[in-house]
Amino acid sequence: PSYNRELADLKLPEGFSWGVASSSYQIEGAAKDEGKGPSIWDLLSHRIPGLIADNSTGDVVGSHYWLYKQDIARLANLGIPRFSPSISWPRIFPFGKGPVNAAGVAHYDDVIKTLVEAHVKPSVTLFHWETPLALFNEYGAWNHPQIVDDYVAYAQFVISRYDEYVDEWFTINEPQHCNWQFSTYPAGEYYPAYDGITGGIQSRYLCGHHTLLAHAKVAKWYHDEFHGRGRITFKNSGNYFEPNTTSEGDLDAAQRQYDFVLGWFGGPWAEDGDYPQSLKDTLGDLLPAFTDEEKELIKGSCDFYAIDPYTSYTAYEIDGGSAACAANQSNPAWPECAGSVSLEGNGFPIGPAGDQGVSWLYDTPTGVRRFLSKITKELFPSVPDIVVTEFGFAEPFEGELDSLQTILWDLRRADYYQSYLDNILAAIYNDGVNVTGAWGWAIFDNFEWFAGSKVRFGLQYVNYTSLERTPKASMFQFLNWFKEHE
Numbered sequence: 001p002s003y004n005r006e007l008a009d010l011k012l013p014e015g016f017s018w019g020v021a022s023s024s025y026q027i028e029g030a031a032k033d034e035g036k037g038p039s040i041w042d043l044l045s046h047r048i049p050g051l052i053a054d055n056s057t058g059d060v061v062g063s064h065y066w067l068y069k070q071d072i073a074r075l076a077n078l079g080i081p082r083f084s085p086s087i088s089w090p091r092i093f094p095f096g097k098g099p100v101n102a103a104g105v106a107h108y109d110d111v112i113k114t115l116v117e118a119h120v121k122p123s124v125t126l127f128h129w130e131t132p133l134a135l136f137n138e139y140g141a142w143n144h145p146q147i148v149d150d151y152v153a154y155a156q157f158v159i160s161r162y163d164e165y166v167d168e169w170f171t172i173n174e175p176q177h178c179n180w181q182f183s184t185y186p187a188g189e190y191y192p193a194y195d196g197i198t199g200g201i202q203s204r205y206l207c208g209h210h211t212l213l214a215h216a217k218v219a220k221w222y223h224d225e226f227h228g229r230g231r232i233t234f235k236n237s238g239n240y241f242e243p244n245t246t247s248e249g250d251l252d253a254a255q256r257q258y259d260f261v262l263g264w265f266g267g268p269w270a271e272d273g274d275y276p277q278s279l280k281d282t283l284g285d286l287l288p289a290f291t292d293e294e295k296e297l298i299k300g301s302c303d304f305y306a307i308d309p310y311t312s313y314t315a316y317e318i319d320g321g322s323a324a325c326a327a328n329q330s331n332p333a334w335p336e337c338a339g340s341v342s343l344e345g346n347g348f349p350i351g352p353a354g355d356q357g358v359s360w361l362y363d364t365p366t367g368v369r370r371f372l373s374k375i376t377k378e379l380f381p382s383v384p385d386i387v388v389t390e391f392g393f394a395e396p397f398e399g400e401l402d403s404l405q406t407i408l409w410d411l412r413r414a415d416y417y418q419s420y421l422d423n424i425l426a427a428i429y430n431d432g433v434n435v436t437g438a439w440g441w442a443i444f445d446n447f448e449w450f451a452g453s454k455v456r457f458g459l460q461y462v463n464y465t466s467l468e469r470t471p472k473a474s475m476f477q478f479l480n481w482f483k484e485h486e
């Protein structure tokens with residue numbers, strides 16, 4: 001059933017870009033094959049028992065590295081026009097820099113060729129969190145400014161090689177999150193400490209700073225070198241925050257959340273190419289400063305806005321108010337300084353919960369519509385168009401995955417896709433937002449980082465023993481929606 005009968009007959013704008021997404025470490029497997037070097041995720045998933053919820057790793061997962069031909073053939077047969085994969089940095093440069101791994105390059109040559117021949121357009125992410133371990137060991141990776149030039153060299157290698165076939169590039173996946181891989185734990189706990197860097201919040205803002213600079217340098221080079229050939233941006237992670245009431249404190253709490261999540265990486269759209277004032281005021285010396293030259297580089301470095309708007313929350317003022325919190329580093333909500341309630345807004349649940357392994361995820365369809373307006377009209381009015389580069393749901397499961405019916409008859413996920421897509425259409429038609437694409441996460445079940453392999457985001461089920469893929473009910477709902485609206 002359609003949730004909005006008035007939208008049922010509307011067609012997507014011409015050229016609307018849709019498809020499915022995933023990332024290399026989450027689907028490729030072949031973690032030690034054909035010369036790939038280790039990334040920090042090989043370390044995290046192997047070295048620290050209990051760190052990944054089910055102690056799973058990315059060693060095998062869906063083995064897309066070996067099965068890409070059938071995976072791409074299936075996309076083509078299902079009529080899915082676009083796929084957004086990522087390339088693994090340590091497959092190309094096993095040590096992060098230096099010698100190129102010819103087998104890794106030959107592999108991606110064939111992946112791109114296979115996609116092109118199948119008429120499935122690739123939108124490629126260059127860095128989806130696979131930081132080469134060698135660079136971490138050498139200088140602390142994203143904690144250190146040296147990473148910028150090493151990343152730029154890698155990105156230039158890949159873009160130069162595939163420019164002819166790839167019309168959309170994402171430099172970095174969700175810089176809001178890649179930092180937690182270094183900053184969730186104090187230095188010395190799982191990683192060695194570097195140069196007086198303490199990890200934690202200090203790493204978070206240092207790593208963020210270097211991802212933004214790395215992006216901006218690559219974008220500048222791409223714009224100069226390949227002018228007009230394609231588009232480049234990075235993928236933002238962020239969710240919608242509905243103020244709990246119209247009180248000044250709740251409105252302020254929502255605004256601080258936006259500043260500290262989207263605003264942190266909003267430099268490309270901010271008038272001055274810099275961080276928001278509230279970040280500077282709260283973080284002081286913890287927030288590195290950009291030079292004027294760097295701000296110029298950052299400004300204009302994104303050709304469109306990419307957002308992964310999975311869910312929504314209610315924001316409310318915490319005890320003592322945001323201002324008091326902003327001054328109090330021992331407050332658990334520091335530095336965002338706003339509670340983000342997942343279960344209650346005005347006392348009511350905000351939506352059905354996803355798998356407990358991803359406790360941040362709720363099915364909140366109207367939030368996506370409001371969020372798209374919020375970003376393009378209020379937060380960053382200079383955004384020309386916005387692409388929903390990931391959205392998806394992890395169906396909650398009771399007990400083990402032993403019944404084919406519970407696995408494949410994923411009604412909650414089907415409902416999620418239907419209602420989010422209806423609301424994206426409403427954002428376009430009712431609210432006038434220039435949404436130019438939407439990609440479901442994920443092509444099939446994949447390794448969900450710290451939540452492991454039990455959390456399943458796939459539109460196709462993967463049997464991790466036989467490696468067989470089976471489309472879920474949600475895949476057909478997703479495809480039918482596009483059939484009706486194209």
Ligand code: PNW
Pocket residue numbers: 023026173174177237238239308310358360390441447448449457
């Ligand atoms: C994204 N949140 O991460 C990543 O790009 C994917 O690799 C991941 O598998 C997918 O979403 C599902 O989790 C996110 O807390 C992590 O709102 C956390 C959040 C959103 C996205």
